[in-house]
Amino acid sequence: MATIYKEFIVEVDVAQVWDALRDFGAVHTRLAPGFLTGCELDGQGARIVHFANGLIARELLVALDDEHRRLAYTVTDGKATHHHASAQVFAAGEGRTRFVWITDVLPDGLAAYIEPMMAHGGAAMKQTLERAQKSSSGNPT
Template structure:
């Protein structure tokens, strides 16, 4: 199984970063504007996200842990047989944050495509959260 591990240093308070990450129905406004054009909750344990290219994905909310500052989700349907990811927010000192984004994906051939989305998403997350 392919997996992608990305760490992002963000010059923003971890509490503010967690507030944005944990607001799962507003990711299109608070984390990745321009990449996601919409995100809406679908009951208590899922959300529907729409990407700028028109792709729509349903994501199960696997965990939303305020104490650990960890959000995990699984994308269902689409090209992936398996797609599970998590964000975790850590205090990096001096008012900064280390955001860890880990994604597991099958088939392995999707790793390059998913990795490109993560690279782009990471840059937008950093820029968005450092502006606030």
């Protein structure tokens, strides 16, 4: 099984980052607009996400843990025989958050496709969260 690990720092308070991350049905607007072009909740605990590259995936919510600021989901369709991901955020000092995103996937060969998507998605999340922070603080830069 291949594991893809992404970690990055967001210059935003952990409570604000968690608030956006835990909003499962708004990932396309609050976390990664542009990288994701749409998201609908299916009424069965899953979201259907639309990626800018045309990919569509059904992501079933596995866990939403407010105490540990962790969200986990599994992709239930597509080429992977197993796809499980989790995202967890940690305070990294005042006004900073460490964002950890891990995906396990089978077959291993899919990691070569998923890893660059996660890198792009992580960059989109960091940019979106930091831009929202600057907008809310009245700082346009």
